[in-house]
Amino acid sequence: MINFEFLESNQEALRTKYLTAQPFPHLIIDGFCDEEKLNRAYASIPELENKSRDYAFANNKFEKSNYKVLSPELEELYNDLSSERFNKILSFITAKKVFVDPKNHGGGLHQGKKNSFLDMHLDFNYHPINKNWYRELNLLLYLNKNWKPEYKGGLKIRDLRTDEEAELNVPFNRLIIQQCAPYTLHGYDMTNFPEGNYRTSIATYAYQIHNRHLETPRTTDWFPKEDASFFKKQLAKNYNFLVQTKNKLFGSGTAKNQ
Template sequence: MLQYPVAPGLFERRAELADTFNSAVPCRHVVIDDFLDAEYAQRLYEDLPQPDEMPKSRDYMFSDKRELSTLDRHSEISRQLHDVFMSKEFAEFLEPLARHEVFIDPEYVGGGFHAGAEGSFLDLHCDFNIHPAHQDWLREFNILLYLNPGWQPEWGGHLLLTDDPSVPTIEVEPRFNRLVIMESTDRSFHGYKRISFPPGRSRRSIAAYAYSIVPVGSISRHTTNWVPRDGSPFKRVLAKNWNWIVLTKNKFFGSGTLKNRR
């Protein structure tokens, strides 16, 4: 087996982790602590682009976050993580979770480096299902690597998960070197509440998305579906119609998720 900067024996645990994933509620997911080799994880954190070097997401009106999808070419350090995600071993690791073949988007559209500064938030939502640039790519998994050393619960920023926005969510702490793999469906609502990190700190993560191949036109395309729990009546009406607004905008001006590979 090729050597990658992941914890020893991780790939061999795929059957056990698949059982955890497929039995999890309310959305299928699995939490993997110490995903990366500890020394490499620290180097990766120190090498992250600064939030002010990253553009603000254009298609996420119901949030306040920055993203930059250049994991494959930001540095040699981040390239090593890209190589993990692109490897045959990682694809085989994901296959028992999906029960069929999946692959990672090599350009990290909508993913890559994510940062949320003091006061940032991400309202509950389900992600777009069909890739903006590939009509036969169906999104299957969100793969979220958290890089928040010394994280404290009072800072907030927990990943919220539910299959029904009207009921309480479960919360996953965004601890350092923690990987969360969660299904991406029309019912996998997720987000995080407004955070209160110390000055100079931000909520950091790296996101990759797994896809499968489906016949073109076999699944109705939708963009991000938002269900904000707080806010004005105008915000709620806007969220309800957001899918139509963004699809119309993309038709004429293109997707903002395709414009952050500087």
């Protein structure tokens, strides 16, 4: 499913683009998958009904973690993403020894319906089960047919160190690799897709093994817009603590996401 030959023959250029990108390391790869197979994969995706666990800082966002059951093409994509061949390519591009979580905890198929949005946030840093796995990368494959900028929903990224921001387009068959760090925010503004069309993506995460924690483990740090309500800002300020408390009492929803 993945166009491995293209990636392997362009590794040097991809590495340079990733490491020098602003506001922080990220990479756009168009034509990431075989177009014909990805079209069949897209055709197999139903309207999702399972509300995302990001509901506190997102709107009208739905997900399916075990998307590989939907079609042979999606199963092939899932297996390609967690393959040693792909891990080797990722490690070269990022100049770090990284690997994709083979169980894809917290990832999956995401579908943003009418007026969907995702506030700017930092994702969890250490894996909920494998506590020494540090999250190095978000891998976001977009499945937005005939996408236009006026549909909105472009991936917004911001560096907390400098407040420099960029917005990346999200057309069909585009993979965006985004560095995960304590300063790498991402999200998207409210969408304006035509009726019956959804902002669709597949999220996968890559890790590096840390022999010791170099950061305090967190769940999600949430950064509402300046014009957000007082209640929303207070909830965001205490969100990480509230989720950690919930996880201690009831277990991690991300850890159960298989």
